[in-house]
Amino acid sequence: MKKLMLLIFILCFVFITGCSEGGGRAAVEELALVSSIGFDLGDDKEMRMTVGIPQPAGESPVLTEAYSVNTDMIQEGIVDISSQADKTLILNQLRTILFSEEFAKSGKVTEVVEHFYRDATLGNKVRLVIVKDKVEDVLKADYPENEHMDAYLNDLFQPKLHNSFSPFTSIHDYMFTQTNAVFHTMVPYSEKKEQSLKVTKVTLFDNKKMIETISTEDSLIIQALKGLEKLAPIAINFKDNDTDKKLFLEQIESDVRIKGNKNIESPKVSIVLKIKAVLIEYKGDRDLSKKGEYRKLETEINKHLEKEIKDILKSLQKLELDPVGFSEFFRMHYKGKWTEEMTKKVIASSEYEVKVEFKVLNTGTLK
Template sequence: MNRNLILFFASILIMSILVGCTDKELKVPLEDVGMVGIMAFDYIDENSFKLTVSIPQFSPEAKERAQIFSVTTDLISKGIVEIETLSDKKVVLNQLRVVLINEEFARKGNIQKAIHHLYRNADVGNKVLLAIVKENGEEMLKAEYPDKPNVNIYLNDLLQPSINTAFNPNTNIHDYMYTETNPVFDTIVPLLEKKEGKIEMDGIALFKEKHMLKELPEEEALIIQALLGRKKLAPLYLELNQAEQKEELMMDLINSKVSIKGNKNMESPKVSISLHIEGTLVEYRGGREKELVNIKGITKLEHDINKQIEKDIKEFLEKLSELKVDPIGLSENFRMYYKGKWNNKLKEEVISNLQVDVQVDTSIISTGTLK
């Protein structure tokens, strides 16, 4: 056999043996591995932050359902190493499910570096869910929730998209990276707040480039979801202002369909929005209960709902125009016809000058409790 061929096979054999030995040396017993389920970032100053992790405990002998460790650091990797010294375990991020960012951290613009670092980490999945915490992420993880199995399962279930969740504008790492690097979108992230011993979804955080700009309430977040084309919407609460008497209603099981068309004119941009929604009127309070037992009365209510939703959408889009932000991607209707490289400045020009025509068509397919 050729001498060079013999040396080639010998080198492959030696490399295989070395790799095998290395793998054996790197293997860590499962009981010595700490699998991080939640990671939280809390702002301290421009050069440092508090990194907190929650590691679920699966052993029936464990006194706590999750171990919580916090360190002050300036680098994520450095913080993980410091946490390993506290936990006496090899800390891994393969099972990371939720990342919490406190509001001050997000407003200072530091969230970008943190998410980019996790996105580049091959051990971290793109479906890790993100949320902004109004106060302190460490305190949220360390709080007691007696009726919940552990904080890892609690937060993961709360942020997961579900038909049983009344309001859930969930955002994962992939969503964040897509909107943060896309010049026709501004990022939105769900906002969490701890209230009376439980964690609640409390609207969304609206970003402008890398900074959290503003907190938006739930009803405005629902408008974003509808105009983004989400087919299934959360229950819709409305106050009708057309009538002299105050009217309130709740619609559930809502299906929606939206069509948005731009006029392609960068100098005088205009979009026409057509939104169709249908659902069940589960509750009504007002002065027209007797009218809602026939088609004529339902049709009149649908007309008034249309006018109210049209008004709400126009007012919300005017707010976005003033802020020069576009979480819906309306500027995409102009970017696709623009000859040249699109950027954030062009997006802001379109949104700040945008004229909007809104048409809403509501279908009440059944009625529930009328009061």
């Protein structure tokens, strides 16, 4: 027994010694934790890769340093930037991957996302965003009220009630929709406005390429159709309505019921969207102290939202895109392999029946 214990001790000592001498871990001072990576189109087949690295307080006048290289391979670019920064880049803390609009329209986004998707050190909270201008300019710009660029970007693309119109697309969300024949991909779209970044639109992808942007208002309706229960506050501007002009809703709760007729040759989709909300402000000619006027206003809101939804669905039909997943209600009843071409066929030829049931919970300040 003593000989066995001695043998185990010797083996442990050998393994520990071997690990500490050859491939030991680098010191903390030699590591750089990457918080954001961005991609622009470079020359020929190359990419222009920019990396944001937060700096410890007091060690650098810039709280987030950014480095850029031209490369045709991501890992090669990371090694090149490591030599610039004189530190080994570590991706464990990566939170945001940015692509320029030009890059997204080139069809190269999936290739990049796949690379990071295969990296086991990354979590499922790495979010994607398309930016209007060059990513390099965005990551190297000054944001006086947000000196920590890494924290600023991370906070900007975190789910909150006031920006629930955004899909908050993670690398896992992106790969799910890219490899699923039923869904098309949505990614938030950001623009630099003066000295801050704002999510101003949402992009739509057809397969690997970004092909269109939609407004945040349209994206909010799509999120509701996808089943989001808590919606961001919204202003409604009435058109072709002499009585009602504008109102503002908060604390919006939604519930959607979607049914398909199972017939891919003559597809029909029934949508019932139930919405409850607090009416905060109202501008119009109704006397809302009278109960009957509330009912009439709810009817007008129903009509307005039904038209908005139908208009969005018409736009998606022209693009043959299905970010909501309507075709899933046909795929689940189809025997055989479902393809993206079948999704496009269903979306392009579907007849939609839309019904909105809106109810005012209570009111705020009314004018």
